[in-house]
Amino acid sequence: MSSEERNAEAMAVVAAGKAETLLAFADALVAQGQRGQTQAPAEVRQYVAFFLGETEYAIPILQCREIVRLTTVTRVPEAPAPVRGVVSLRGHIMPAVDTRLCLGLPGAPPTPRSRLLVVEVTGRLFGFIVDRVARIIKLSVPAIESSAEGTAPLGVTGAVRVGDGTVLLMDADLLLHARLGAVAPNTRGEEA
Amino acid sequence: MEDIFSALVKDFVDETQPIALEVGAQVLKLEEAWGVGEDGKALLRSLRSGLHTIKGNAAMMGLSPVAQVAHVLEDVCARAAEVEPEDRPALVQALLEGGDLLVMLIRSAPAGSLDAGRADEFVARTAVSIEAARAAGASAGLAQMPTETGAAGVVTSAPSDGERGSARIADGDVDELLELAGEAIVGQTELLRVHARLLRGEFEAGDMEVMDRVLTGLGRTTREMRDRLLRVRLAPIATLFGRYGRYVRDLARERGQPIELCIEGGGTAVDRAIIRRLSEPLVHVVRNAVAHGIETAEERAAAGKPVKARILLGAGLREGRVQVTIADDGRGLDMQAIVAKAKAEGIDTSRYGEQDLQRLIFHAGFSTAKTVTELAGRGVGLDVVAGVVQGLGGRIDVRSTSGQGTVFTLDLPVTVSLQKALVFGVDSETFAVPTGFILDTVESREKDLQEINRVLLLSWRDDFVRATDAGRLLGCQGLAEAWARPYAIVLQAGNKRGALLVDWLSGVQEIVVKPLDAALLGCRMLSGATVLAQGKVVPILDCVEVVRRVNRTLQPERSGETKAEVVYDVF
Structure with missing residues (x-):
């Protein structure tokens, strides 16, 4: 069951005794304490790197739920421009977003190497269509932070040098926000 | 931290709100029990235990206004067994008001904006009268209990939002x-x-x-x-019907007339989503029955009917679908008014039978009330009710006998996540239409179509229906023209009809309806999507919008311009 379905109307709350609720509370506190400890200076973050044309981009691995082969995209009449249509991820219907169009690049027909980066934003799933997925890269936090300079297209938060090349850092959340309007938790199913 | 807290508050609301909603229902049962001379002790006990649970849960969450209200209501219950019968109405009123207040407070708990002022005021007012009663001795009761007027009754008429979104699994x-x-x-x-x-x-x-x-x-x-x-996903329909008990009681008081509400088949299981969406439209049907249907006491007596009017809410399963009945034993529909209205609208009433004329009330503007009373003439019309029912994949019908009453029947699917739909294709794309909107599917021959002032009309059963090429309406990439499509699907949504011209039809099948992401809210012609065999994703049409568009779309200019144009209604 995907997280959006969990948010949907028939969300199932498993009856839990008070003791379990309190235990969960305690667990969360402990986890928070640990997270505080790991915020050491040399933190490394992982990114999923992919190509659009010849340019390499990367999004935080934490935003990316999975990477799947691009299957048939069903066109949706009157969908906003960067949305190519919808696809089914094991029965869950999610919008397929053309990452090229999102970043203001010219569109390109899908190839066998095309992939769908499944991104989770506030409990909703979106598929980002990319030309091909390259690799997982590790970046240190200082490098990421110092990269956010100058003017960049919407959704691109910085650029870092990796080896001989440059990788543009992308924030899926910001991009969706800019291109598809406010990304609030899904409410469509609740409509009367 | 905050997430955990809001999760705990949500658990609190899920657990406590049903108990608070039950308070009102139990008080009504108590009133009834007292009415027939019972002592109502068992009901009072169960009321107290519910209130006690609310108090405990609220105190644990630090929601003191809720806890205080529950506490003072517990006190009221404790005194209830001892009060004199003539003091009981005041007590019932206080409990009902308090129950409403609890529901309201609990509902606003997740937003963190508890109306502490109102809670304080209620607690102070009620506590004072309890003290007064205590001081005057056990027999004095709560006679001096001041009641707040006008504020009650809101909860049952708008029961939609507070309890949405979760189901419990054992x-x-x-x-x-x-x-x-x-x-x-x-x-x-x-x-x-x-x-x-x-x-x-x-x-x-x-x-x-x-x-x-x-x-x-x-x-x-x-x-x-x-x-x-x-x-x-299912819940007993009693959770829906139960909400109207209080409502009918308040209406009856307002009109100063005894009305008995009967519930049959309350255990029938229905999708929670259906219960949620029917809740408000049904208020209208019930209000309609009271405002238009039930005669005054004098009229009833003159007609030889029992003075106590009767409203029946019934439900049952038939052929895998839920049948809901809302019946009253009032005067029946005013057929003369309906016919007059129909004639005024230019409808040839001689073409309709009695039953069809009655069904006209589901069309906009057919409210038959002679005078707009406090009860009727507000809120949604029956056309809106019919639209909601249709949107749920159901049908609504009415049957009325003059002088004997009116019966509304709703035929609904058990669940909205499964729907029967017709799958069709146009150009190279596939779509699904819920069968509830389909009047007919026909072969569309060129001679059945005619274009007048760029309006395309399909001749269908001695009538004309506006038609549009589905490919053009839905923005498909094909080049085929409306005239070349071999099939037409005749749709009806509300009182509007429209035909879609398509390439192929496949059989009716049961589909699982899945919502579209909110990013696609702008796609008004779709209500969702489904996954067919081999994982093919197929959009489901929102027929209300599609029929509206069909009635607004003009044929392209003869010059070869093929862009869809939208203008104001011609009809």
Whole structure:
């Protein structure tokens, strides 16, 4: 069951005794304490790197739920421009977003190497269509932070040098926000 | 931290709100029990235990206004057994008001904006009268209890939002679902083993049997999982009907007339989503029955009817669908007014039978009330009710006998997540239409179509229906023209009709309706999507919008311009 379905109307709350609720509370506190400890200076973050044309981009691995082969995209009449249509991820219907169009690049027909980066934003799933997925890269936090300079297209938060090349850092959340309007938790199913 | 707190508040609301909603219903039962001379002790006990639970839960969450209100109501209940019968109405009023207040407070708990002022005021007012009663001795009761007027009654008429969004699963059911999932995984493992062997080119004699057996098992397991999960979505329709008990009582008081509300088949299970969406429209039907249907006491007496009017809310399963009945024993529909209105609208009433004329009330502007009273003439019309029912994949009908009453029947699916739909194709794309909106599917020959002032009309059953090329309306990439489409689907949404011209039709099938992401809210012509065999995703049309568009779309100019144009209604 995907997280959006969990948010949907028939969300199932498993009856839990008070003791379990309190235990969960305690667990969360402990986890928070640990997270505080790991915020050491040399933190490394992982990114999923992919190509659009010849340019390499990367999004935080934490935003990316999975990477799947691009299957048939069903066109949706009157969908906003960067949305190519919808696809089914094991029965869950999610919008397929053309990452090229999102970043203001010219569109390109899908190839066998095309992939769908499944991104989770506030409990909703979106598929980002990319030309091909390259690799997982590790970046240190200082490098990421110092990269956010100058003017960049919407959704691109910085650029870092990796080896001989440059990788543009992308924030899926910001991009969706800019291109598809406010990304609030899904409410469509609740409509009367 | 905050997430955990809001999760705890949500648990609190889920657990406590049903109890608070039950308070009002129990008070009404108490009133009834007292009315027939019972002491109502068992009801008072159960009321107190519910209030006690609310108090405890609220105190644990630090929601002191809720806890205080629950506490003072507990006190009221404690005194209730001793009060004199003539003081009982004041007490009932206080309990009802307090129950409403609890519901309101609990509902606003997640937003963190408890109306502490109102809670304080209620607690102070009620506590004072309890003290006064205590001081005057046990027999004095709560006669001086001041009541707030005008503020009550809101809760039952707008019961939609507070309790939305969650269903409870019993631990046992979770275990069974896990077991089924486990079975499915075992089956898959077995298939994988055979698969691996086949890949190596080895084939054993028993493989075919193993695959047959496992596939049959898997089919059974997955079907059962689906059925069980669907059941989680269901709730007894009594949760919907129960909300109207208070409402009818208040209406009866307002009109100063006794009305009895009967509920039959309250245990019938229906999708929570249906209950949620029907809740408000049904208020209108019930209000309609009271405001338009039921005569004054004098009229009833003159007609030889019992003075106490009767409203029946019934439900039952028939052929896998839920039949809901809302009946009154009032004067019946005012056929003269309906006919007059129809004639004023230019409808040839001689073409309609009695039953069809009655159905006109589901069209906009057919309210038959002679005078707009406090009760009627507000809120939604029956056309809106019909629209909601249709949107749920159901149908509404009415049957009225002059002087004997009116019966509304709703025919609804058990769940909205499964719908019957017709799958059709246009250009190279596939779409689905819920069958509830389909009047007819016909072969569309060129001679059945005519274009007048760029309006395309399909002749259908001695009538004309506006038609539009589905490919053009839905923005498909094909070049085919409306005239060349071999089929037409005639749709009806509300009182509007429209025909879609399409390339092919496939049979009606049961589809699982899935919502579209909010990013696609702008796609007004779609209500969702479904996944067909081989994982093909198919959009489901929102027929209300599609029919509206069909009635606004003009044919392209003859010059070859093919862009869809939208203008104001011509009809």
